Amino acid sequence: MSDWYKEMSFYQIWIRSFADGNDDGIGDLYGVYDKLPYIKKLGVDGIWFSPIYPSPNADFGYDISDYRDIHPDYGTLDQFKKVLNKAHELGLKVIMDLVVNHTSDEHPWFIESRKGKDNPYSDYYIWRDKPNNWNSLFEGKAWEYDESRGQYYLHIFAKKQPDLNMDNPKVREEVKGIMRFWLDMGVDGFREDVINFISKKEGLPNGVPFLPAVNGMPHYKDGPHIHEYMAEFRKVCQEYDCFQIGEGPMTTVRSAMKYLTGQTKSLDMMFSFDHMMADCLYTEYVHRPFSLLKFKKALSKWQYALDGKGWNALYLENHDHPRVISRYGSRHFWRESGTCLAMSYLFLQGTPFIYQGQEIGMMNISLPSINHYVDVSSITNYHTYHLKEDPERRLHRIHLSSRDSARTPMQWDASANSGFSKCKPWFYVNPNYKRVNVEAEKKDPDSILNFYRKALRLRKSSKTLLHGTYHEHFPKDPNIFMYERCLDDESYLIICSFSRLPVRVRLPEKFKGKTGTLVLSNYPGKNKDQGRLSEQIEERLNEMEHKAGMFRPYEARVYRFKD
Ligand code: NOJ
Numbered sequence: 250m251s252d253w254y255k256e257m258s259f260y261q262i263w264i265r266s267f268a269d270g271n272d273d274g275i276g277d278l279y280g281v282y283d284k285l286p287y288i289k290k291l292g293v294d295g296i297w298f299s300p301i302y303p304s305p306n307a308d309f310g311y312d313i314s315d316y317r318d319i320h321p322d323y324g325t326l327d328q329f330k331k332v333l334n335k336a337h338e339l340g341l342k343v344i345m346d347l348v349v350n351h352t353s354d355e356h357p358w359f360i361e362s363r364k365g366k367d368n369p370y371s372d373y374y375i376w377r378d379k380p381n382n383w384n385s386l387f388e389g390k391a392w393e394y395d396e397s398r399g400q401y402y403l404h405i406f407a408k409k410q411p412d413l414n415m416d417n418p419k420v421r422e423e424v425k426g427i428m429r430f431w432l433d434m435g436v437d438g439f440r441e442d443v444i445n446f447i448s449k450k451e452g453l454p455n456g457v458p459f460l461p462a463v464n465g466m467p468h469y470k471d472g473p474h475i476h477e478y479m480a481e482f483r484k485v486c487q488e489y490d491c492f493q494i495g496e497g498p499m500t501t502v503r504s505a506m507k508y509l510t511g512q513t514k515s516l517d518m519m520f521s522f523d524h525m526m527a528d529c530l531y532t533e534y535v536h537r538p539f540s541l542l543k544f545k546k547a548l549s550k551w552q553y554a555l556d557g558k559g560w561n562a563l564y565l566e567n568h569d570h571p572r573v574i575s576r577y578g579s580r581h582f583w584r585e586s587g588t589c590l591a592m593s594y595l596f597l598q599g600t601p602f603i604y605q606g607q608e609i610g611m612m613n614i615s616l617p618s619i620n621h622y623v624d625v626s627s628i629t630n631y632h633t634y635h636l637k638e639d640p641e642r643r644l645h646r647i648h649l650s651s652r653d654s655a656r657t658p659m660q661w662d663a664s665a666n667s668g669f670s671k672c673k674p675w676f677y678v679n680p681n682y683k684r685v686n687v688e689a690e691k692k693d694p695d696s697i698l699n700f701y702r703k704a705l706r707l708r709k710s711s712k713t714l715l716h717g718t719y720h721e722h723f724p725k726d727p728n729i730f731m732y733e734r735c736l737d738d739e740s741y742l743i744i745c746s747f748s749r750l751p752v753r754v755r756l757p758e759k760f761k762g763k764t765g766t767l768v769l770s771n772y773p774g775k776n777k778d779q780g781r782l783s784e785q786i787e788e789r790l791n792e793m794e795h796k797a798g799m800f801r802p803y804e805a806r807v808y809r810f811k812d
Contacts, residue, residue, distance in 0.1 A: 254438075254492045254517055255560060256715050257294035257342070258601040258705055263568040264301050264323050265309060266658045267605055269670035276658070276669070278324035282332050285339055287687070291608060291698075292705035295342035297440050297494075299568055301329070305355050307409035308387070308625055309568075309656070310346075311442065312353035316427040333435055342437040344492065349424045350443045351410040358423075359411050363398045372417045375403040375449065382455045383465030387626045389633075391465060403453075405446060405469060407625045415447045415478055428485045438492035441516070444479070445497045445504070448472030463499070471504050479508065479515030494518040494562055502554040509559035518562040518600060523547035528576055529650075536649050539577045541747045544593075545721065545730050552598055552719040552732075561599025565590055566607045571654040575613035578803070579749060583610055583685075585803035586747075587697040588771035592805040593730050593745045595704045598719045603701065606659055609690050610697040613654035614679045619644060623676065627651040662688035695773045707769055707807070713739045722757045729754060729800070738812040741768075746800035754800050765808035772804050 262281060270279025278301070288296060300310030303320045310320070319329050336343050352359055361370035380392030380401045385408075392401040393408050403412045413420050428439065449469045456464035486493055495516040497505055508516045527544035529536050555561050565573040578586025587610035595601050616622060619631045627647050635643055648654075653676070660682040661668030667682035679685070690696035708714045717736035723729060728748040734741045742760060746752055800806075 252517070252560070253490075254295075254600055256709065258292070258595075258603065258708070259295045259297050259344070260288050260291060260293045261297045261299065261567055261602055261604045263299045263309075263605060263656060266656050266669070266674075266676060268659060268661065269672075269674070272671045273322075274670050274672050275322045275675045277322065278319065278328040278332050282328070282335060285332070285335050285341070289339045289341060290702070291603070292702050292709065293603065294340065295344060295437065296336060297344045297602065298346060300346045300348055305353055305409065307353065307407050309623075311348055312351070312355075312407065312410045313348055314353040314355040314357075317430050330434065337435070342492075343435075344438040344440055344494070345431050345436050346442060347424075347428065347439040348442040349413060349415075349427070350446050351404065351406060351412045354409045354411055363395050363402075365398060372414055373420055374411050375414050375453070376400040377403070377453070381453050381465070383453075383468075384456075384461050384463075386462050388629050403449075405443075405465070412449075413447075416449075416474065421478060421481055424482065425485050428482065432485070432489045432491055437490075438486070438494070440520075441482075441493060441495045443498055444495040444516075445471050445475065445500055445508075448475040448478055466499060470499060471507075476507060476513040476515065480513070483515040492517050494520065496520045498522060502550060506554070506559060509555070518560050520562045520564065520567075521551060523550065525570060536646060539747075541730060542725070542727055544577065545724060548594070548597060549719075549721045549724065549732075552721075556598060556718060561597065562602065563594050563597050563599040564602040564604070565594055566604035566655060567602070568604065568655050569652050571650060571652070572612045573607065574610055575654070576649075577747075580612060582749065582803045583612070584695070584697055585771060585801075588700040589745050589747065589803040589805040591697070591701055591704055592743060592769070592771060592807065593747075595701075595708055596714050596734060596741065596743050596807065597732070598717070598734070601705075601708070604655065606655075606657075608698055608701040609660060609687055610685055611657070611660060611679065612681060612685070613648060613651075614657050614677060615648040616653070616677060619647060621677065622647060622651055622653050624652045624656070627653055660686040662686050700771060704769060711739075711741070712736055713741055717741070723755065728752045731757070733757075740810045742808045742810065743805075744800070744808070745805040746803060748800075749802045751799045751801055753798055760810065763810055765810045767806055768809045769807040770805070772801055 265276045267276040268280025268284050269275060270277050270283055301319055301323050302313045303315040303318050304310045304312050319326055333343055358370045358373045361368050362374045378400055383391035385391040385404055387407040391403055391405055393404060394401050404410050405412055446469050449472050454468055493516045497519045500521050505519045505521060507513045508519055524544055524547035528539040551561055573590055574587050578590050622628055631643055631647050657676055657679045658667055658669035658674045663683045663686055666674050667678045690698035713734050713736040717734035720733045722731040728746055730745045732743050744754060
């Protein structure tokens with residue numbers, strides 16, 4: 250399989266909140282079609298669609314009731330084909346979300362399966378007379394009693410998301426059929442949802458008492474047959490020039506390597522979570538201030554481990570995490586921290602993913618009560634954890650952690666409904682939309698949006714930034730994230746200050762006395778031409794040491810050195 254994905258970057262669309270093209274308050278494929286030029290202009294090379302299939306939306310698309318169609322809220326298969334063709338014309342690849350750990354309980358397979366043990370779909374799901382002690386990740390116990398069948402079914406996520414029985418060869422054939430359906434239509438690959446959970450341990454033994462929600466995880470993460478099943482799916486992809494990225498909740502480098510390398514290689518990349526825990530374990534349990542040391546440690550661990558062996562998936566946001574400026578940056582230094590965060594990950598070794606709205610610095614929303622939230626996990630968490638605290642404090646935890654913050658309508662302009670729709674959007678628009686929006690940022694040469702465009706252009710223009718080795722400098726520095734990318738006689742030094750105060754930056758020994766060119770900066774020079782940011786500024790590195798050795802809050806720079 251070719252590795253075209255290594256030089257790419259992706260834009261993730263969570264369609265319901267992206268752009269409403271038919272004026273019903275819900276994002277759709279008509280809106281996506283209109284915005285394809287915008288996506289292209291950002292400088293990415295592909296789109297990942299979070300699920301756009303029919304779904305009762307208990308988990309907003311991750312509960313699928315038909316794998317081979319489009320949700321009527323979002324359009325039709327014909328409209329999807331138009332989007333796909335247009336994307337391809339623009340040189341954008343398109344990958345779909347493959348959610349096969351579970352379906353919706355409204356999927357015809359489940360409707361049949363619950364009818365009885367002699368139904369042809371009986372073994373499509375995991376049924377037991379007696380539940381074990383596992384808890385679900387989203388809604389209480391992992392087992393739900395079904396009256397009509399007279400048994401319990403397993404759901405690792407919400408009650409309306411019954412787990413498929415992947416040990417049943419018929420289910421695996423169904424998955425392959427679904428893959429072929431979309432690949433035959435011309436899609437370029439899949440993002441595979443919680444793919445390391447699909448094989449469960451025989452006998453489904455009781456879980457260990459640990460954090461309650463994950464007590465069963467040792468028995469369903471990287472289960473006994475996972476690599477056999479993954480190999481079957483890989484084979485389908487090998488018939489096409491297709492690419493696969495898996496989502497690996499709680500995955501470790503060691504287990505990820507089995508998916509990414511060697512005989513068991515079944516994925517091109519895996520989304521790992523270590524670097525998303527730099528402020529907490531899971532935000533709903535314990536929330537701590539962001540720690541740059543944790544963030545750097547996690548990133549470096551994956552960079553070093555995969556170098557020359559696997560390939561990293563780089564991301565800071567998606568539809569499951571609160572907005573990164575609100576988590577790891579600062580709203581007081583919105584532009585600076587938004588661009589600094591961009592710089593901290595876009596030049597690592599791997600393929601970057603940018604989530605809708607991240608490129609304009611969208612931030613968390615604080616809704617006035619839990620009743621305003623719609624995400625199943627936020628609602629459960631509010632009613633499950635920290636019950637002794639007063640409601641305000643618990644609501645504050647939801648403000649910090651809810652996935653709904655990533656799911657507010659995209660902020661296109663300063664007009665009503667943030668230009669997302671002509672009528673009332675299905676969900677609340679962040680009140681900051683008059684300041685934080687695409688139109689305003691297009692016009693501002695120093696905006697977060699224009700910074701992303703520039704940074705992506707720079708990444709793409711350099712073999713060193715794409716393929717060079719990674720080395721971190723001063724890993725113990727609590728304020729500065731400094732890393733180097735190196736290929737042949739060329740190096741790039743990326744320096745990001747995460748401090749809210751000015752800090753002095755030391756230079757690594759190997760760069761002392763050498764001359765570097767500043768190729769990107771998030772603090773535009775005062776006298777430079779508008780519209781031509783700091784790529785234009787040539788600064789001497791030794792000047793930086795003396796004068797500009799102080800980095801301003803969240804200042805970030807990229808220097809290029811040539812021997
Ligand atoms: C991971 C998805 O990203 C998330 O949105 C979803 O809720 C769970 N998997 C369950 O499908």
